Amino acid sequence: MGLGPGGRRPKILSLLDFLEQHFEDVEFDLRRYLGVNLVEEIGSESLTWRMLGSFIERLPLDSALALAQAKPEERQWDxxxxxxxxxxxxxxxxxxxxxxxxxxxxxxxxxxxxxxxxxxxxxxxxxxxxxxxxxxxxxxxxxxx
Incomplete structure (x- = not known):
C-alpha cells in the first residue's frame, strides 16, 4: 500500500497488521477490560478504529497483549x-x-x-x-x- 501524508504509512494499516499478529490477545483484553466483543463491534460507533488503537496503546502491564510481548522471565512476575x-x-x-x-x-x-x-x-x-x-x-x- 502507498504512504499517507508526510510519507508515513496510515495508522489504520499499521493497526491492521498489528491485529493480524496479535488478534487473540487484543480480543481477550477488550473483553476483559471493557466487556467489548471485538468481532461484533469493531468499526461501529461504540468501537471505532481510532478507539481501538488508543486502547491498545494504553493497555496495562498485566494485559494478555503485554504478557505475550514480554520476555519469558517477565511473564512470571509483574x-x-x-x-x-x-x-x-x-x-x-x-x-x-x-x-x-x-x-x-x-x-x-x-x-x-x-x-x-x-x-x-x-x-x-x-x-x-x-x-x-x-x-x-x-x-x-x-x-x-
Whole structure:
C-alpha cells in the first residue's frame, strides 16, 4: 500500500497488521477490560478504529497483549509481585534484627543466633552474594552505604 501524508504509512494499516499478529490477545483484553466483543463491534460507533488503537496503546502491564510481548522471565512476575516480595523480604529482615537484638539483651542470651532470612527468589533475577560485616547489616536495614 502507498504512504499517507508526510510519507508515513496510515495508522489504520499499521493497526491492521498489528491485529493480524496479535488478534487473540487484543480480543481477550477488550473483553476483559471493557466487556467489548471485538468481532461484533469493531468499526461501529461504540468501537471505532481510532478507539481501538488508543486502547491498545494504553493497555496495562498485566494485559494478555503485554504478557505475550514480554520476555519469558517477565511473564512470571509483574511489578506488583516484585514489590510485594521486597516488602516481605524487608519485613523478614526487620523481624530477624529485632529478634536477635532481644536475644542479645536477654539474660540468657543466645549462643546460636537465628540465621538471616533468605530473600524470596525472583524469576529472572540472580540471588545476591552473601555479605558479612557492618556493611551487610546496614544494607539489610535498607540504608545507603
Amino acid at each position: 511489578m506488583r509481585n516484585h514489590l510485594l516480595a521486597t516488602i516481605a523480604d524487608r519485613l523478614a529482615v526487620s523481624n530477624w534484627l529485632a529478634g536477635n537484638m532481644l536475644c542479645a539483651w536477654s539474660k540468657e542470651g543466645s549462643e546460636n543466633p537465628v540465621p538471616k532470612p533468605e530473600p524470596i527468589p525472583r524469576p529472572g533475577v540472580e540471588a545476591p552474594k552473601k555479605q558479612r560485616g557492618m556493611k551487610a547489616l546496614v544494607r539489610a536495614m535498607g540504608a545507603p552505604v
